[in-house]
Amino acid sequence: MSRGVLDEESFRLCCRLLLQRSEQLRDGWSWKAVQGSEEGYLRKTALRSVVIDPSPARDQEGSGSDSEPRTSCQSCPDQQGREKEESALVASVDTDRVSGAIDDDEDDEDDGVCTVSGGSSQVLQYEYHILHSCSYAAPVLYFRAFTQEGRSLTLEEVWSSVHPSFRLRLQSSPLNTISLQEHPLLGQPFFMLHPCRTEEFMRPVLQAQDQHRPVNYVLSWLSVVGPVVGLDVPLKYSTSPGSSTEPH
Amino acid sequence: MASDTSEAASSPPDLKLQFAPFSSALEAGFWHQLTQKKLNDYRLDESPKSIKGYYYNGDPLGLPTRLTLEFSAFEVDGPTPAHCCPATGTLYNTNTLDAFKTTDKKALLEKEAKEIWDSIQSGAALKDPSILCKFILLTFADLKKYHFYYWFCFPALCFPEGIKIIQQPSALEQVFSAKQITALQEAYDVLCIKRGTTAEPYFLMKYTADTVQMAPLEDWDTFITDTKKVTVGVYDPCTLSQHPGWPLRNLLVLLASQWGSKLDTVEVLCFRDRTLQGSRSIQHGVIFQIKLPELPLNSACPKSVGWEKNPKGAMGPRMVNLSECMDPKRLAESSVDLNLKLMRWRLVPSLDLDKVVSTKCLLLGAGTLGCNVARTLMGWGVRHITFVDNAKISYSNPVRQPLYEFEDCLGGGKFKATAAVDRLTKIFPGVNAEGHNMSIPMPGHPVNFSEATLSQAQTDVEQLEKLISEHDVVFLLMDTRESRWLPTVIAASKRKLVVNAALGFDTFVVMRHGLKTAPVSRGVSAAADSSTSCSSASSSSSTPAGPAPSVPASSLFSNIPGHKLGCYFCNDVVAPGDSTRDRTLDQQCTVSRPGLAMIAGALAVEMMVSILQHSEGGYAVASSSDDRMNEPPTSLGLVPHQIRGFLSRFDNVLPASMAFDKCTACSPIVLDNYEREGFNFLSNVFNSSHSFLEDLTGLTLLHQETQAAEIWDLSDDESI
Ligand SMILES: [Zn+2]
Numbered sequence: 022m023s024r025g026v027l028d029e030e031s032f033r034l035c036c037r038l039l040l041q042r043s044e045q046l047r048d049g050w051s052w053k054a055v056q057g058s059e060e061g062y063l064r065k066t067a068l069r070s071v072v073i074d075p076s077p078a079r080d081q082e083g084s085g086s087d088s089e090p091r092t093s094c095q096s097c098p099d100q101q102g103r104e105k106e107e108s109a110l111v112a113s114v115d116t117d118r119v120s121g122a123i124d125d126d127e128d129d130e131d132d133g134v135c136t137v138s139g140g141s142s143q144v145l146q147y148e149y150h151i152l153h154s155c156s157y158a159a160p161v162l163y164f165r166a167f168t169q170e171g172r173s174l175t176l177e178e179v180w181s182s183v184h185p186s187f188r189l190r191l192q193s194s195p196l197n198t199i200s201l202q203e204h205p206l207l208g209q210p211f212f213m214l215h216p217c218r219t220e221e222f223m224r225p226v227l228q229a230q231d232q233h234r235p236v237n238y239v240l241s242w243l244s245v246v247g248p249v250v251g252l253d254v255p256l257k258y259s260t261s262p263g264s265s266t267e268p269h
Numbered sequence: 270m271a272s273d274t275s276e277a278a279s280s281p282p283d284l285k286l287q288f289a290p291f292s293s294a295l296e297a298g299f300w301h302q303l304t305q306k307k308l309n310d311y312r313l314d315e316s317p318k319s320i321k322g323y324y325y326n327g328d329p330l331g332l333p334t335r336l337t338l339e340f341s342a343f344e345v346d347g348p349t350p351a352h353c354c355p356a357t358g359t360l361y362n363t364n365t366l367d368a369f370k371t372t373d374k375k376a377l378l379e380k381e382a383k384e385i386w387d388s389i390q391s392g393a394a395l396k397d398p399s400i401l402c403k404f405i406l407l408t409f410a411d412l413k414k415y416h417f418y419y420w421f422c423f424p425a426l427c428f429p430e431g432i433k434i435i436q437q438p439s440a441l442e443q444v445f446s447a448k449q450i451t452a453l454q455e456a457y458d459v460l461c462i463k464r465g466t467t468a469e470p471y472f473l474m475k476y477t478a479d480t481v482q483m484a485p486l487e488d489w490d491t492f493i494t495d496t497k498k499v500t501v502g503v504y505d506p507c508t509l510s511q512h513p514g515w516p517l518r519n520l521l522v523l524l525a526s527q528w529g530s531k532l533d534t535v536e537v538l539c540f541r542d543r544t545l546q547g548s549r550s551i552q553h554g555v556i557f558q559i560k561l562p563e564l565p566l567n568s569a570c571p572k573s574v575g576w577e578k579n580p581k582g583a584m585g586p587r588m589v590n591l592s593e594c595m596d597p598k599r600l601a602e603s604s605v606d607l608n609l610k611l612m613r614w615r616l617v618p619s620l621d622l623d624k625v626v627s628t629k630c631l632l633l634g635a636g637t638l639g640c641n642v643a644r645t646l647m648g649w650g651v652r653h654i655t656f657v658d659n660a661k662i663s664y665s666n667p668v669r670q671p672l673y674e675f676e677d678c679l680g681g682g683k684f685k686a687t688a689a690v691d692r693l694t695k696i697f698p699g700v701n702a703e704g705h706n707m708s709i710p711m712p713g714h715p716v717n718f719s720e721a722t723l724s725q726a727q728t729d730v731e732q733l734e735k736l737i738s739e740h741d742v743v744f745l746l747m748d749t750r751e752s753r754w755l756p757t758v759i760a761a762s763k764r765k766l767v768v769n770a771a772l773g774f775d776t777f778v779v780m781r782h783g784l785k786t787a788p789v790s791r792g793v794s795a796a797a798d799s800s801t802s803c804s805s806a807s808s809s810s811s812t813p814a815g816p817a818p819s820v821p822a823s824s825l826f827s828n829i830p831g832h833k834l835g836c837y838f839c840n841d842v843v844a845p846g847d848s849t850r851d852r853t854l855d856q857q858c859t860v861s862r863p864g865l866a867m868i869a870g871a872l873a874v875e876m877m878v879s880i881l882q883h884s885e886g887g888y889a890v891a892s893s894s895d896d897r898m899n900e901p902p903t904s905l906g907l908v909p910h911q912i913r914g915f916l917s918r919f920d921n922v923l924p925a926s927m928a929f930d931k932c933t934a935c936s937p938i939v940l941d942n943y944e945r946e947g948f949n950f951l952s953n954v955f956n957s958s959h960s961f962l963e964d965l966t967g968l969t970l971l972h973q974e975t976q977a978a979e980i981w982d983l984s985d986d987e988s989i
Binding site: 046047048068070131132133134135142144146148165167168169170171172173175200201202203210253255256257258 | 285286287288289290292293294295296297298299300327328329331332333335352417425427431432509511512518544546547548549574587589590591593594600603604607610
């Protein structure tokens with residue numbers, strides 16, 4: 022593990038440790054085994070509330086090129102960021118031209134319901150998978166995002182939900198970017214953060230680990246790459262699990 | 270906290286209790302699974318099906334109260350995610366959009382409400398209070414377009430009057446001490462463990478200054494000893510500070526129905542339990558003091574509500590278009606693109622894929638070469654492929670021509686051009702393929718038998734001219750030499766890139782034709798070209814297709830710019846058309862070694878791609894075998910003029926040769942005649958013997974000189 026790479030066995034061990042801690046922290050990770058095989062992946066889902074930019078900028082920006090989307094986005098990377106994240110995320114639903122609505126007639130008006138205006142915000146469900154890649158000898162982060170209707174976000178929409186500072190960093194390096202890729206175990210289209218640079222940035226992390234507290238490769242890696250796509254790793258993961266119970 | 274202020278504004282002065290409705294949340298997996306069920310299981314069955322969703326009381330502030338259905342929604346007995354409450358539902362999947370529209374929504378709601386009411390009356394809801402949280406899902410799946418229409422209903426029974434609260438709701442931490450909150454959390458966890466769950470939808474509560482006790486609803490009679498102060502807990506998915514979520518609504522009806530006579534007010538804890546950054550907290554739960562309204566004395570089912578509003582706030586269904594992620598054709602397209610992009614990202618960062626993908630390719634010939642060229646073009650993501658061929662598929666074809674199958678040979682055989690298009694579309698529906706079943710008129714093959722044949726030839730020429738104009742690259746993949754002449758002339762005149770491939774038994778040539786400079790300057794440069802007249806008449810007789818690979822010639826003529834390169838006919842000393850004397854590679858196409866067409870077809874496309882990557886395209890200087898050690902001119906490497914392969918030696922060489930000023934296809938005089946006289950000139954060529962072109966270009970003269978030279982050579986040899 023010292024060279025910055027991670028073999029499959031170590032990957033599983035790291036995952037087991039991460040899962041234990043996740044259960045204590047209620048962080049939502051679970052292990053999904055692939056039927057009839059040793060293989061599997063860590064999975065977690067998370068919700069992000071995204072504010073749709075009311076300015077009609079988008080449609081005029083043109084489309085077609087697969088290069089960077091130019092959506093404005095002002096999201097806050099702070100700790101509870103996902104509560105108030107803002108971005109000009111897109112996802113305009115092809116709303117109904119279907120009739121068949123209930124006639125808004127008579128006494129059907131329900132006065133027991135509070136009017137919750139969702140405003141311009143939209144809730145997106147993110148699904149994250151961590152897999153081991155043999156060819157890179159590294160963990161790989163796959164993810165996809167859905168609207169509440171179950172529609173997957175396009176690559177462009179996903180880009181616009183990436184914090185601008187990360188976006189710049191990603192785009193300056195073509196080898197370290199988000200792309201659509203077939204999930205190696207599920208065969209479904211997922212977005213993937215390219216693992217090409219993983220070994221490079223993990224090497225110093227691993228060199229810095231001290232003898233008594235070995236670094237969990239997957240956890241350290243995740244805390245670097247996760248925030249890029251809105252996946253927060255609570256600091257509490259790094260505190261020793263047995264040391265104390267949670268403060269109330 | 271923006272949401273608080275907006276709530277305060279909407280919070281009623283008369284302290285009316287209002288509930289936050291569920292909003293439906295569907296994961297893509299649900300729609301995938303519904304599609305599978307519809308195709309394999311339900312088919313035309315419209316009967317109601319049991320499904321399952323869940324809700325969660327741990328959302329961060331600001332998220333809507335959701336009822337989530339995922340992939341596992343169809344496994345009613347499957348596990349519920351940890352710390353979530355299950356909700357059972359009824360799925361009505363209609364077969365038509367019309368049935369979806371005309372379904373009696375009110376009747377569906379009333380039926381479900383009646384079941385809830387009956388379970389309250391019978392006490393079944395006490396034993397299993399999850400019955401209180403039911404839902405209806407009405408769907409129509411348009412699997413042609415991957416459009417899913419749906420409408421949720423969360424049935425709630427209503428009191429005839431509204432529900433009043435007797436004071437403003439308070440956060441749990443304002444009412445409970447830290448100690449009580451700790452005790453509450455422990456009591457809840459203990460209850461869950463006792464019940465073998467990770468979440469309890471409803472529970473009873475008693476507390477003192479430092480203790481909290483909990484019990485399930487069904488323990489009411491033993492647990493509630495003092496009806497003056499009754500506290501009920503509800504697992505509350507809402508995050509608003511002034512409102513409870515939907516699950517409380519039917520519980521209040523249950524309380525009123527069961528104990529209404531004994532209860533005046535009830536204290537409700539909306540239990541919210543979230544973990545943020547690894548820290549669990551429950552102190553943001555909300556406590557309501559509720560004046561329990563009375564139900565009418567008769568036990569008729571109360572009025573019910575619950576159909577979800579759509580995003581526009583209207584009582585109407587929703588629709589989601591999933592073609593992007595479910596339509597196999599769309600998936601195939603994005604996967605093909607992705608595959609190519611990976612090549613760029615990982616290996617050749619400067620690769621200009623758009624240039625390749627957007628190139629319109631005209632394939633003249635849909636035989637062994639045409640099939641292999643088309644497949645390789647598809648591999649490169651080329652979308653626009655047009656075939657021209659006049660042959661039908663014969664029984665010998667499918668084993669060598671990978672776009673055809675045995676079935677295609679039956680009944681006289683399908684036309685190759687159209688069958689090839691069908692197959693390409695089957696392989697990749699995103700392709701934009703076209704087939705033209707037409708002949709290409711040839712020199713020495715008269716078209717003037719009748720008015721009809723003449724006008725047919727004219728039509729064919731016009732069609733070919735049009736096709737060449739509309740495409741970027743012309744591939745010459747025919748099995749006769751003569752048929753390459755007309756497209757060579759037209760493409761040279763229109764300045765279109767030509768990639769030519771021809772096969773012998775175990776040799777092949779793949780070449781690009783020289784791309785003439787723009788018409789304005791052509792006169793000048795053509796004159797210059799002719800001064801450096803072409804090579805090796807001597808070698809052309811041994812390998813007649815195209816210019817010869819004579820090693821001295823290629824080093825002599827190194828660094829030939831694209832506009833000075835020769836065409837397929839440049840090395841001929843005879844005009845095309847005389848097939849008895851003209852021993853050409855391509856006429857033996859069907860007896861070439863079977864791997865040859867695949868090799869040559871693939872090389873033809875790879876050559877095109879390399880040319881496209883060069884900043885000067887078809888005008889790029891020809892790379893030669895000598896350049897193999899030098900810095901390559903493109904990100905993909907060399908851009909040769911010709912690739913000549915010798916399968917017997919498993920060897921390729923990269924000769925380059927110059928345009929021949931007496932060429933029967935690309936010489937200035939031929940192009941001038943074609944451009945001035947058009948079809949008149951062409952029909953003369955078709956109708957005349959080969960000597961017409963040879964006379965025109967001066968080849969006749971050269972021919973005589975060469976024969977004289979050969980004779981002289983021979984006699985010289987003989988003399989030794
Ligand atoms: Zn020529």
